[in-house]
Amino acid sequence: MLALVRGRPIVHPTETRLRALLLSGMDGDAVAYRTFLAELTRYLRGYLRRRIPQLADDVEDLVQEILLAVHNGRHTYRPDEPLTAWIHAIARYKLMDFFRARSRRESLHEPIDDYLDIFAAADDEPSAARRDIGKLLEQLPDKQRLPILHVKLQGLSVAETAQLTGLSESAVKVGVHRGLKALAARIRGLA
Known part of the structure; x- marks a missing residue:
């Protein structure tokens, strides 16, 4: 000191x-x-x-x-x-x-105590949503699908995703952006 x-x-x-x-x-x-x-x-x-x-x-x-x-x-x-x-x-x-x-x-963690009523009824909507998202993601090229899968769905960082996929960090960011834009367009087309 x-x-x-x-x-x-x-x-x-x-x-x-x-x-x-x-x-x-x-x-x-x-x-x-x-x-x-x-x-x-x-x-x-x-x-x-x-x-x-x-x-x-x-x-x-x-x-x-x-x-x-x-x-x-x-x-x-x-x-x-x-x-x-x-x-x-x-x-x-x-x-x-x-x-x-x-x-x-x-x-990533929200206290569940405030939402105990969520267990009152069974709901298969999440599994249906997961299936639908999976089908939409399959339509994307790997350089968009993989960054969305790892960064947005699995919670990995951009750097971790870049290392895992072999893409550059900027390619991961671009892939997430373009992939989400493509998914939004497809969802709008389905609605």
């Missing part, structure tokens, strides 16, 4: 200790590096618990992700820069990734 007093930097003892351990570890001292990771783990737990107290179960997973990022990126650390600022930047990025992934997952 770096603070300024009368325009001069005051270095926090945690900064000094962690920095010395990391630099020793980068010079080949395995014991110092293990100690660095252990002390950084405690530091990160406190940092994350203060930021996401309502998500205490996720703290350990995030700590591990940040430690892995620090380990994998340790060669990018510049010794003339504050270590904790570098670690905080990594932690913030991992925290933002966590929130993005969590919001994506949460948007």
Whole structure:
């Protein structure tokens, strides 16, 4: 931690200790590096618990992700820069990734408690709709059908779909757009 007093930097003892351990570890001292990771783990737990107290179960997973990022990126650390600022930047990025992934997952889940009456009667409409969508999708070329299937129906990301299908990410986006447009035109023609 770096603070300024009368325009001069005051270095926090945690900064000094962690920095010395990391630099020793980068010079080949395995014991110092293990100690660095252990002390950084405690530091990160406190940092994350203060930021996401309502998500205490996720703290350990995030700590591990940040430690892995620090380990994998340790060669990018510049010794003339504050270590904790570098670690905080990594932690913030991992925290933002966590929130993005969590919001994506949460948007897929709607609490069922509000809709218990949905089980009052059986309905085969979803299976009929699934069959109809399947028939409509079969009429599309693969470069439109596969992106719609993976991105819109299975919930994969554009990047995951591109990797799975061998298409570029932009081709996946174009395929989804054109495919949905073609499906809409066919549905309008059926109505």
